Amino acid sequence: MSTALPTPPEPASVRDDEAWERLYLERTWAPKKGLIGWLSEVHHTEIGKRYIITAFVFFLLGGVEALLMRWQLSGPEKQLMGPDLYNQVFTMHGSTMMFLFAVPMMEGVGLYLVPLMIGTRNAAFPRLNAFGYWTYLIGGVLLYGGFLLNVGPDAGWFSYVPLAGPQYSPGKRVDIWAQMITFTELAGLAGAVNLIVTVFKHRAPGMSLNRMPLFVWAMLVKSFMVVFAMPAVMVASTCLAMDRLIGTHFFNPAEGGDALLWQHLFWFFGHPEVYIIFIPALGMLSSILAVFTRRQVFGYLPVVLSMVSIGFIGFGLWVHHMFATGLPQLGQSFFTAASLMVALPSGVQIFCWLATLWGGRLWLRLPLYWVLAFFAVFVTGGLSGVMLGTYSVDQQVHDTYFVVAHFHYVLIGGAVFPLFGGLYYWFPKLTGRMLGERLGKWNFWTFFIGFNLTFFPLHHLGMMGMPRRVYTYGVDRGWQSLNLLATAGAVIMAVSITLLLLNIFWSLKRGEVAGNDPWGADTLEWSTTSPPPSYNFLHLPTVRGRYARWTAAEDQPVVTGVRSDRKEVLVTRLLDAAPDHRAELPGPTLWPLWVALATGVMFVMVIFTPWGIVVGGVLLFITLTGWFWPRPPYKEELAPEQPS
Amino acid sequence: MRRLPLLLLACTGCGGLRMLDARGPHVERLRSLWDLLFLISAVVLAAVVLTMLGALLRRRGGSRSQVPEVEAHSVPPGGEGARPVDAARERRMGRAVGAAAVVTLVVLFVITVANASTGAALARLRSPDALEVQVVGHQWWWEFRVQDADPSRNLVTANELHVPVGRPVILKLNSRDVIHSFWVPELTNKRDLIPGQQNTLELQADRPGVFKGQCYEFCGMQHAKMGFVVVAEAPEQFEAWREHQLQPAPPPTDAVAQRGQQVFLQGPCALCHAISGTDAAASTGPNLTHVASRSTLAAGTLPFDRGHLAGWILNAQSLKPGNNMPAITLPPDDLHALLVYLESLK
Numbered sequence: 001m002s003t004a005l006p007t008p009p010e011p012a013s014v015r016d017d018e019a020w021e022r023l024y025l026e027r028t029w030a031p032k033k034g035l036i037g038w039l040s041e042v043h044h045t046e047i048g049k050r051y052i053i054t055a056f057v058f059f060l061l062g063g064v065e066a067l068l069m070r071w072q073l074s075g076p077e078k079q080l081m082g083p084d085l086y087n088q089v090f091t092m093h094g095s096t097m098m099f100l101f102a103v104p105m106m107e108g109v110g111l112y113l114v115p116l117m118i119g120t121r122n123a124a125f126p127r128l129n130a131f132g133y134w135t136y137l138i139g140g141v142l143l144y145g146g147f148l149l150n151v152g153p154d155a156g157w158f159s160y161v162p163l164a165g166p167q168y169s170p171g172k173r174v175d176i177w178a179q180m181i182t183f184t185e186l187a188g189l190a191g192a193v194n195l196i197v198t199v200f201k202h203r204a205p206g207m208s209l210n211r212m213p214l215f216v217w218a219m220l221v222k223s224f225m226v227v228f229a230m231p232a233v234m235v236a237s238t239c240l241a242m243d244r245l246i247g248t249h250f251f252n253p254a255e256g257g258d259a260l261l262w263q264h265l266f267w268f269f270g271h272p273e274v275y276i277i278f279i280p281a282l283g284m285l286s287s288i289l290a291v292f293t294r295r296q297v298f299g300y301l302p303v304v305l306s307m308v309s310i311g312f313i314g315f316g317l318w319v320h321h322m323f324a325t326g327l328p329q330l331g332q333s334f335f336t337a338a339s340l341m342v343a344l345p346s347g348v349q350i351f352c353w354l355a356t357l358w359g360g361r362l363w364l365r366l367p368l369y370w371v372l373a374f375f376a377v378f379v380t381g382g383l384s385g386v387m388l389g390t391y392s393v394d395q396q397v398h399d400t401y402f403v404v405a406h407f408h409y410v411l412i413g414g415a416v417f418p419l420f421g422g423l424y425y426w427f428p429k430l431t432g433r434m435l436g437e438r439l440g441k442w443n444f445w446t447f448f449i450g451f452n453l454t455f456f457p458l459h460h461l462g463m464m465g466m467p468r469r470v471y472t473y474g475v476d477r478g479w480q481s482l483n484l485l486a487t488a489g490a491v492i493m494a495v496s497i498t499l500l501l502l503n504i505f506w507s508l509k510r511g512e513v514a515g516n517d518p519w520g521a522d523t524l525e526w527s528t529t530s531p532p533p534s535y536n537f538l539h540l541p542t543v544r545g546r547y548a549r550w551t552a553a554e555d556q557p558v559v560t561g562v563r564s565d566r567k568e569v570l571v572t573r574l575l576d577a578a579p580d581h582r583a584e585l586p587g588p589t590l591w592p593l594w595v596a597l598a599t600g601v602m603f604v605m606v607i608f609t610p611w612g613i614v615v616g617g618v619l620l621f622i623t624l625t626g627w628f629w630p631r632p633p634y635k636e637e638l639a640p641e642q643p644s
Numbered sequence: 645m646r647r648l649p650l651l652l653l654a655c656t657g658c659g660g661l662r663m664l665d666a667r668g669p670h671v672e673r674l675r676s677l678w679d680l681l682f683l684i685s686a687v688v689l690a691a692v693v694l695t696m697l698g699a700l701l702r703r704r705g706g707s708r709s710q711v712p713e714v715e716a717h718s719v720p721p722g723g724e725g726a727r728p729v730d731a732a733r734e735r736r737m738g739r740a741v742g743a744a745a746v747v748t749l750v751v752l753f754v755i756t757v758a759n760a761s762t763g764a765a766l767a768r769l770r771s772p773d774a775l776e777v778q779v780v781g782h783q784w785w786w787e788f789r790v791q792d793a794d795p796s797r798n799l800v801t802a803n804e805l806h807v808p809v810g811r812p813v814i815l816k817l818n819s820r821d822v823i824h825s826f827w828v829p830e831l832t833n834k835r836d837l838i839p840g841q842q843n844t845l846e847l848q849a850d851r852p853g854v855f856k857g858q859c860y861e862f863c864g865m866q867h868a869k870m871g872f873v874v875v876a877e878a879p880e881q882f883e884a885w886r887e888h889q890l891q892p893a894p895p896p897t898d899a900v901a902q903r904g905q906q907v908f909l910q911g912p913c914a915l916c917h918a919i920s921g922t923d924a925a926a927s928t929g930p931n932l933t934h935v936a937s938r939s940t941l942a943a944g945t946l947p948f949d950r951g952h953l954a955g956w957i958l959n960a961q962s963l964k965p966g967n968n969m970p971a972i973t974l975p976p977d978d979l980h981a982l983l984v985y986l987e988s989l990k
Contacts, residue, residue: 082965083865156862162839163822163864168783253840259823260838298737324825324861325836326817326843329763336759340752347748348741350692355737357699359730364700372696379692383685390755392677392762395833396663399825399860463663465829467860470868474945477856 022538024564029121029535032588040588042126044115045532047133049430051108054133055101058140062096063497065089067490070454074487076475086471087154088173092147094157095177098273099184100140102415103226106280107132107191109422110219112430114195116525116532117213119204119541119548121569122585124197127592127627132190134596139183142604146176153177156469158270159240161251161262166244175244175607178237182603185230192226195219202569203577204524205559206543211577213523213548214290214297217304218283221311225276228315233269236262245606260325267318275314277411279307281418282349285371288418288425289353291521292368293360296547299352306345306352313342323394332391339389346382350375365519366440370421373448374413381409384459402462408455420447420500427507428514432530435511439503446496453489457482522547527556540570543577591627598623667830667855667876668848669769674833677762684751766833770846774812777805781817781824781837781859784866784967785930785943790886799889800918802930804938806875808882809849817843825861828874836861849876856944865966871944892921893933893989904985907978912970919989929969936989942967950983957982 031037031046041047068089072080081089115123123129146152153173155164164174199220203212212220239250240262249255251262286297297303319327319335327335353375362368384406387393397403420443427435461482466473473479517526527549528537539558545551559579562568567585572578602616666672778789788805791798807813817826819837826845827834830853835845849855859870877885896902908914909923916929924932939948942964946952955962957979960969974982 083868084966087865155864160823160862163862168822168864259840298734299741302741324834325838326841329767332763333756333760337756340756343752344745344748348745351741351744354692354695354699355741357696358702359733359737360699362700372700375696376689376693379689383688386752386755387678387681387685390677390681390759392674392759392766392833393681395835396671396674396678396827396829398834463829465662465827465856465858467858467867469862472868474871 018538021564025535025538026533028565028567029533031534036590037588039593040130040590042122042130042586042588042592043534044111044123044126044129045534045536047123047129048108048110048112050133051104051111051136054137054140055105055108058096058100059105060497061144062093062101063494065093065096067494069093070487070490072471073473073483075480075484076473076477078472081471083471084154087156087469088147088152090469091153091156091177092143095143095153095180097411098157098277099181100136100143102277102411103188103273104136104184105419106222106277106415107188109284109419109426110195110222110280111191113426113525114216114219115198115202116429116528116536117216117523118199118202118207119524119537119543120198120202121536121540122567123194124202124585125194127586127589128190128194131592131596132187132194134593135183135190135599136187138596138600139180139187142176142183142600143180146173151176158266159262160266161240161243161259162253164240164262165251166247167252169244172607175241178241178244179603179607181237182234183600185234186599188226188230192223192230195223196227199223200574201571203572204541204543204548205570205572205577205579207548207572208576209574210300211543211546211548213283214286214300214303214307215280215283215523218279218281218286218307221307222276222279225272225279225311225314229269229272229276232265236265236269239265241606246610260322263322263325264318267321268315271318271321272314274407274410275310278414279310281415282307284418284422284425285353285374287521287523288367288371288421289356289360290547291425291519292363292365292371293356294363294520295356295360296522297352298355298359299348300546302348303352306349309345310342310349313338313345317342317389320389320391320394323391324398336389336391340386342389343382343386350379365424366435366437366444367421367425369441369444370417370424373444374417374421377409377413377417377448377451381406381411381413385410397462399468400462401458401466401468404468405455405458405462408458412451412455420444425519426525427504428518429525429530429532431508431511432514433507433511434514434518435507436503439499439506443496443499443503446492446499450489450492450494450496454486454493455489457485457489461486517549522550524548535564589627591623594623595620595627662829665830667853668832668850670766670832670846670848671830673762673765673769677758680758681755684755688751766846769812769848770814771812774814774846775808776814776816777807778816778818779826779837781819781821781826781863783821783864784859784870784964786870786872787820787930790889797886797890799886800931801889801934801938803872803940803943804875805872806877806882806885807847807849808879809852809876811848811879813847815845815847817845822863823861824859824863824870826857827860828855828857830855831874831876834860847874849874852876852878854939858944866964869943869945869964869967871940873938873940873944888937889934893919895921896985896988898984900981901985901988903978904981904983904988907974907982908985911974911978911982912972913982916969932986932989934989936987950987953986954979954983 031041031043068081069086072078072086111123111129115121151172153176155169155174159174159177162168199216239248242248243250243252249257251257251259253259286303290297317335317338319331320339323332384402388397388403388406424435424440461479464479466479514530516529524541527541539560540562541548542557542559544557559570562570562582567587568582569585571580571583573580598616598619601619602612605612605615664675664678666675776791778791780787780789786803788801789798815826817835817837819839821839824837825834826837828847831849832845832847835843837843853876855874855876857872857874859867863870896905905922914924914926916926917932918925918927920933940946941948941952941956946956946963957972959971960967961971
């Protein structure tokens with residue numbers, strides 16, 4: 001609520017309407033100053049950047065854990081870590097990469113880009129956005145704080161019961177893990193709801209559903225998947241916490257519970273989770289491909305439909321993670337068929353991209369390098385996925401290093417390669433400067449080579465019988481040479497990430513100045529300055545075709561008449577994005593932070609005493625009341641008059 | 645496609661893939677399905693990478709630094725730098741994508757059918773005269789109970805299972821604590837051991853040999869060291885082994901061994917372990933009746949010899965940190981006697 005506008009300059013002295021409006025918008029949307037201002041920030045570009053940077057830090061931490069594990073496994077009977085520490089490290093690696101890196105990173109990229117791509121000024125629920133970020137941060141700090149205090153979880157990122165239950169994992173380790181899950185899923189849900197409403201109601205006039213950029217489609221599908229998948233794991237982790245803290249027996253077979261119930265709940269979330277990470281990456285790839293082949297992505301409708309059907313089918317095949325649990329025959333056949341079915345839309349997606357490549361004029365810049373590498377890497381992972389989704393084969397390689405190889409090909413190939421491509425592509429928009437080309441090529445080639453060197457041998461190790469999640473192995477198993485090779489690859493990957501960091505820091509200061517649209521791109525985020533101003537667009541754009549910027553190359557039509565002295569945005573209709581009404585969005589406030597902290601106090605205290613519910617409940621009541629306390633409507637008298 | 649030669653190289657370099665090195669009918673069936681899937685995968689990967697490289701070689705956009713012109717039929721007249729799209733080519737690409745989707749569908753169907761027929765073939769392998777073994781998973785060791793039609797001939801052993809060559813073995817899997825998973829790469833497929841649930845798995849060895857197995861589901865601190873050995877031997881040898889295992893432990897013959905037995909029975913050992921023919925009958929740890937007939941210690945992770953045995957008794961935690969065997973303090977004489985006694989338990 002920016003009610004106290006400074007006195008505007010004399011209308012007579014301002015000749016240029018546009019300059020006048022820009023001034024107004026700056027004053028209306030400018031963030032508050034100082035630390036308080038930083039903490040109360042709710043603008044989507046700022047929240048998105050925080051998500052991205054925080055997730056990147058967790059990516060680095062997860063990478064260090066991966067290096068430690070690879071070092072430990074580089075030879076038989078290595079003594080770098082004992083089993084207790086190793087089990088914590090691999091649990092931290094999995095939990096970090098899945099819960100603290102991949103999903104929040106995609107969330108952050110979406111929150112940053114989607115409002116820009118659909119031509120609006122902020123996300124639909126700015127304060128919910130801030131709340132989501134703070135809970136995510138608290139979850140991450142909780143997990144790493146626990147790890148540093150030697151209460152890092154050690155039952156795996158999947159925390160199978162009964163191992164993770166009260167009897168076989170006494171202490172607080174698994175409790176901390178379970179609470180961290182709840183936090184990050186709260187953030188995930190907040191972000192997802194926000195994106196769905198933003199996409200449905202805040203698109204620029206003319207951007208009907210069938211003109212939305214593919215990235216926005218991807219984010220929409222991903223957000224719906226979050227809404228349906230995350231509650232499953234929140235229910236599961238809450239049941240686990242209750243088993244552990246107040247003696248319920250959801251998962252205790254001795255008391256009528258069921259150990260497999262956990263696996264069903266967990267994988268009903270866990271498999272869609274992979275697509276929650278992968279589908280935004282599909283959107284990034286489509287964005288990059290359109291720009292670097294200089295044509296539209298071949299087959300807009302099939303591509304959208306494949307993303308939607310991957311989203312649906314993704315919920316129907318979780319049981320292939322449980323093929324070794326002894327399923328009845330019909331279950332095996334059904335879930336094999338369902339698992340194979342997802343290969344069809346994935347295939348169609350890939351074929352459409354190949355057609356795009358085939359029919360375009362390739363502009364071989366770094367973002368495209370990562371996309372091309374994605375093809376080789378991801379298809380390899382997808383094919384081993386078909387093998388693992390086939391019941392009879394899975395019974396052999398399940399829970400061996402073959403699986404480790406497979407999902408690193410899928411997740412690094414399907415998410416990290418596109419993310420790095422996206423980083424090279426959108427870095428100019430975020431920072432106003434280009435990432436260095438020469439270091440970028442070194443970064444790319446070392447990563448590509450190091451990745452394949454690390455993970456390809458693991459297929460082979462799995463077929464030789466090496467189990468997952470072992471801290472050591474005997475000299476007599478014959479696994480050492482391939483493990484050594486994989487460790488060498490991991491070191492090369494680490495070098496590559498170091499090069500990337502150097503490139504980022506160097507380019508932030510000295511990179512080539514980018515300008516609004518260095519790539520000649522087609523989506524709306526490139527029509528504003530780099531980085532975008534706090535109000536995103538001087539005039540809200542309107543859209544005349546699927547590739548908004550290319551379609552409107554002559555003169556970009558805009559909406560005028562939205563007030564610039566309030567945080568006002570245009571709300572449009574769901575299907576055709578015809579303008580509906582104007583709405584005012586809330587501004588910066590500290591309340592989301594206080595609510596997140598109250599949630600944190602409750603969830604952390606509950607680990608130690610049931611009184612946590614009471615204390616946290618009171619704090620939540622107070623902070624939520626503060627957040628939603630009715631405020632007087634906008635004070636009309638303070639608003640300056642619009643110049644004529 | 646660059647990877648196929650690498651894989652083949654790796655195959656020759658490491659003396660075969662154990663999973664594909666089938667030593668029994670179950671793994672042979674699975675192997676032919678595996679070969680089919682591997683072939684399909686290699687062809688698909690080759691096709692995708694070659695198409696991509698083809699596109700890369702075919703149509704470079706000219707100068708690398710200049711932004712090439714946009715090609716899109718939705719660009720209205722006057723759109724900057726637009727080039728008309730070749731409609732015939734777009735149609736050809738549409739047909740190619742459609743054809744590729746149909747091929748994908750057919751291939752997936754073939755895989756589904758092959759999977760189902762493999763499952764049916766595995767089910768047909770069951771035979772009525774199979775040997776039944778109950779496998780119980782413990783943190784972190786394996787209990788094998790070889791069953792017989794005559795219940796008095798049931799025997800209990802740990803971490804080393806003998807099976808007759810050529811005869812199917814039905815494994816009834818269960819767990820005492822957390823979830824474990826049973827797999828011998830050359831002989832079986834994989835199946836979990838779940839508390840509160842009994843799973844069944846078949847196994848058959850066609851040739852004699854010693855095969856390593858291990859736990860494949862993360863089961864806590866010492867998941868890495870939860871191994872076992874399967875010894876496949878001729879039926880006569882197996883019967884001899886069974887007869888021998890059915891005997892109670894041989895009584896100690898000399899004074900040292902007798903002293904060792906006393907140390908065992910009076911010390912903490914008997915609180916967890918059983919030796920048939922003595923008063924020790926606990927079942928927390930592995931049954932030690934014929935412990936000296938086994939080739940390994942500590943669930944398949946150490947060779948069975950006096951040095952390792954002594955080390956294990958005195959400080960099992962240093963050899964396998966976190967396992968449930970406490971450190972035992974014994975005077976040297978007692979230790980010596982205990983070792984002699986345990987080594988006599990052939």
